Amino acid sequence: MRSLKYILRRLLYAIPTLLAISILTFALSRLAPGDPVRLFTFGATDLTQQDIEALRHTYGLDQPAPVQYGDWLWSAVFFDVGRPPSLASQSILYHRPAAGLLFERLGNTLQLALAALLLQLLIGVPLGVIAAFKRGSLTDKFVRIFAVSGHALPTFWLGLMLIYLVSVNLRLLPSQGLLTIGHDQWDIPDRLRHILMPAFVLALAGIANYSRYLRTETLEVISQDFIRTAHAKGLRERTVIVSHAFRNALIPVVTALGGILAVLVSGALIVEQVFTWPGVGQFTYAAVRSKDYPIVMAGVMFASTLLVLSYIIRDIAYSVVDPRIKAS
Amino acid sequence: MTATAEVTLERREVVPLRRTAAGLWSDAWYRLRRDRVTMAALAVIVLLILVSLAAPIFEELVFRYKFDQQDLLHAYNPPTLDPIYYIFGADEIGRSQAVRLLYGGRVSLGVGFAAASLQLTIGVGLGLAAGYLRGRIDELVIFVITVLNSIPQIFLLLIVASLFAPGPLPLIGIISVLGWTQITNFVRGQTLSLREREFITAAKTIGATTPRVLFRHLLPNVMPLIIVLAAIDVGTIMLLEAALSFLGLGIQPPIPSWGNMLTNATQYFFRGGHLVVTPGFLIFMTVLCLYLVGDGLRDALDPRLKTH
Numbered sequence: 001m002r003s004l005k006y007i008l009r010r011l012l013y014a015i016p017t018l019l020a021i022s023i024l025t026f027a028l029s030r031l032a033p034g035d036p037v038r039l040f041t042f043g044a045t046d047l048t049q050q051d052i053e054a055l056r057h058t059y060g061l062d063q064p065a066p067v068q069y070g071d072w073l074w075s076a077v078f079f080d081v082g083r084p085p086s087l088a089s090q091s092i093l094y095h096r097p098a099a100g101l102l103f104e105r106l107g108n109t110l111q112l113a114l115a116a117l118l119l120q121l122l123i124g125v126p127l128g129v130i131a132a133f134k135r136g137s138l139t140d141k142f143v144r145i146f147a148v149s150g151h152a153l154p155t156f157w158l159g160l161m162l163i164y165l166v167s168v169n170l171r172l173l174p175s176q177g178l179l180t181i182g183h184d185q186w187d188i189p190d191r192l193r194h195i196l197m198p199a200f201v202l203a204l205a206g207i208a209n210y211s212r213y214l215r216t217e218t219l220e221v222i223s224q225d226f227i228r229t230a231h232a233k234g235l236r237e238r239t240v241i242v243s244h245a246f247r248n249a250l251i252p253v254v255t256a257l258g259g260i261l262a263v264l265v266s267g268a269l270i271v272e273q274v275f276t277w278p279g280v281g282q283f284t285y286a287a288v289r290s291k292d293y294p295i296v297m298a299g300v301m302f303a304s305t306l307l308v309l310s311y312i313i314r315d316i317a318y319s320v321v322d323p324r325i326k327a328s
Numbered sequence: 329m330t331a332t333a334e335v336t337l338e339r340r341e342v343v344p345l346r347r348t349a350a351g352l353w354s355d356a357w358y359r360l361r362r363d364r365v366t367m368a369a370l371a372v373i374v375l376l377i378l379v380s381l382a383a384p385i386f387e388e389l390v391f392r393y394k395f396d397q398q399d400l401l402h403a404y405n406p407p408t409l410d411p412i413y414y415i416f417g418a419d420e421i422g423r424s425q426a427v428r429l430l431y432g433g434r435v436s437l438g439v440g441f442a443a444a445s446l447q448l449t450i451g452v453g454l455g456l457a458a459g460y461l462r463g464r465i466d467e468l469v470i471f472v473i474t475v476l477n478s479i480p481q482i483f484l485l486l487i488v489a490s491l492f493a494p495g496p497l498p499l500i501g502i503i504s505v506l507g508w509t510q511i512t513n514f515v516r517g518q519t520l521s522l523r524e525r526e527f528i529t530a531a532k533t534i535g536a537t538t539p540r541v542l543f544r545h546l547l548p549n550v551m552p553l554i555i556v557l558a559a560i561d562v563g564t565i566m567l568l569e570a571a572l573s574f575l576g577l578g579i580q581p582p583i584p585s586w587g588n589m590l591t592n593a594t595q596y597f598f599r600g601g602h603l604v605v606t607p608g609f610l611i612f613m614t615v616l617c618l619y620l621v622g623d624g625l626r627d628a629l630d631p632r633l634k635t636h
Contacts, residue, residue, distance in 0.1 A: 016471075017471075017474050017475055017478050018478075020471070020475040021475055021478060021479055024475070024479075025487075028487050028488065028491065029487075031491050032491060148616060148619050148620060148623070149612070149616055151615070151619060152563065152567075152612050152615035152616035152619055153612055154567055154570045154571065154574075154587075154590070154608065154611055154612070155567075155571065156570075156571060156574040156591075156594075157570070157590060157594075157604075157608045157611075157612075160594050160597075160604075161604075161608075164597060262477070262480060262481070265480040266480040266481050266482040266483070267482075269480070269482050269483065269486070269575075270482065270571055270574065270575070273574075273575065281482075281483075284483065284486070285486065285575060288486050288487065288490045288577075289576070291490075296486075296487055299483065300479060300483045300484070300487065303479070303480045303483050304478050304479045304480065304483075307478050307479070307480055308478050311478070
């Protein structure tokens with residue numbers, strides 16, 4: 001009951017943040033050059049000035065900015081039910097609601113982000129724990145070098161290099177897209193082959209982060225008395241690592257999640273672009289290039305909502321992993 | 329720095345047993361000097377900065393080839409020592425990759441350091457004010473940070489960079505205005521704990537004004553943290569510049585930056601593979617060294633934090 005209240009409160013706190021983001025986004029889009037009606041009717045040569053004025057009126061573009069913002073927000077939240085849609089929510093290029101277009105691509109982005117998160121946890125966490133237990137060894141040195149250099153690589157460069165090596169030269173993995181054209185949508189092996197490289201590139205910084213974090217934290221934990229006691233009891237090394245040290249080192253895994261999720265959502269844009277992955281980021285970027293600002297605005301809102309929600313999930317996970325943290 | 333106690337070993341070596349504590353900075357310098365990895369990284373950074381600053385000298389005296397000079401007959405010339413200006417090869421219109429890298433370094437490092445110092449100015453100012461004054465200012469700062477941190481940075485940069493012409497100066501402005509939140513968070517956190525300490529109470533008791541407390545008492549105490557953050561920040565910004573270049577929203581050619589040279593080179597992967605290697609390697613090396621320096625500085629400035 002108490003945790004439900006906590007979750008509800010966290011969700012409520014997210015509302016002013018999202019409102020502020022929407023105001024910021026709307027204000028920025030106002031700075032964009034070009035009249036929305038002109039852009040929307042681009043190519044229609046038989047429009048008179050009256051027609052344009054009428055369109056401006058229909059879509060509420062003759063209203064003051066706060067009213068227009070309200071219209072846009074209404075459209076965004078209630079999907080244009082029972083009124084002419086706000087032009088600011090309609091894609092100029094596709095003549096469809098921007099939110100719908102983005103929804104179709106949301107699944108792909110989530111797939112990629114979750115795959116990357118999984119790789120980060122599966123590779124980064126064990127690396128850090130092993131490095132801590134074998135402190136000073138060759139493995140430890142390797143992990144530390146990897147942890148720093150994993151951060152220093154430009155993502156897109158790594159992606160392009162991998163495409164060049166793995167796809168072009170070795171012909172091992174496909175270089176772009178979700179799945180091979182013509183293949184069944186549920187051809188899982190084919191999808192896995194496609195997601196492997198982008199997920200790895202997206203995951204690299206996080207893997208580095210996690211291995212570093214976990215190493216530090218595990219070192220701290222294993223110098224404590226209860227680990228010595230566990231050893232003294234004659235427990236096997238494996239048992240000590242898994243059920244004593246690892247459990248306690250898990251808390252920072254959750255703490256680090258916030259920063260890592262931000263990097264995932266942000267980084268996804270670049271990785272999607274490199275691997276032509278049809279996700280929210282790639283679509284938003286294409287919209288920036290073609291000056292389709294309604295989609296850009298919706299894309300920013302989508303990505304931000306995703307991030308805010310993942311922060312909330314992190315906080316909930318945090319209070320589950322570490323009961324000492326009171327839900328306050 | 330002299331040793332306070334010495335012992336003479338059998339082989340008559342003089343080994344200092346203990347040094348006098350000589351203040352934060354010289355202590356840190358003492359520790360830093362023994363950290364070979366950090367010193368090497370620092371040397372690389374200083375070298376890169378000096379070489380980039382000396383770009384016109386190299387252009388005139390060593391390579392004798394203008395950075396925008398073209399030679400279509402030698403497009404994609406692979407790296408060679410003859411002529412010397414093609415030591416890193418020629419690009420798609422026969423310009424010297426080496427000379428362009430020198431000038432690109434000026435832009436990339438310049439953007440990195442300039443944006444980082446602006447970010448630090450904003451971040452430290454707001455962090456100190458919010459942490460020390462608390463109240464309304466603190467709440468406002470925290471709210472703005474929450475909002476900015478909830479927008480994935482690249483999306484925000486994308487819109488803003490597409491609205492303004494992406495030259496070096498606007499880019500510095502955009503990156504600084506949107507990227508100060510992390511620094512503010514760190515500085516605010518430190519200030520929150522420092523303001524409860526006795527020396528601050530003492531300063532206030534003898535009538536120190538708020539600006540004096542902020543700049544004479546608090547600022548010196550967060551300085552070590554700021555220096556560490558600065559080193560890491562410059563690296564992060566250089567990566568950001570490269571990423572924005574890749575998205576076509578960074579610094580535009582013909583002004584060379586490592587980011588746009590790298591992006592440009594990826595279009596000629598098959599004809600001039602050598603063009604991809606050098607800018608990518610330079611970005612990687614610089615950022616790596618900056619991160620290493622940041623790590624080393626943290627260990628040197630605050631041994632209590634030493635965990636690696």
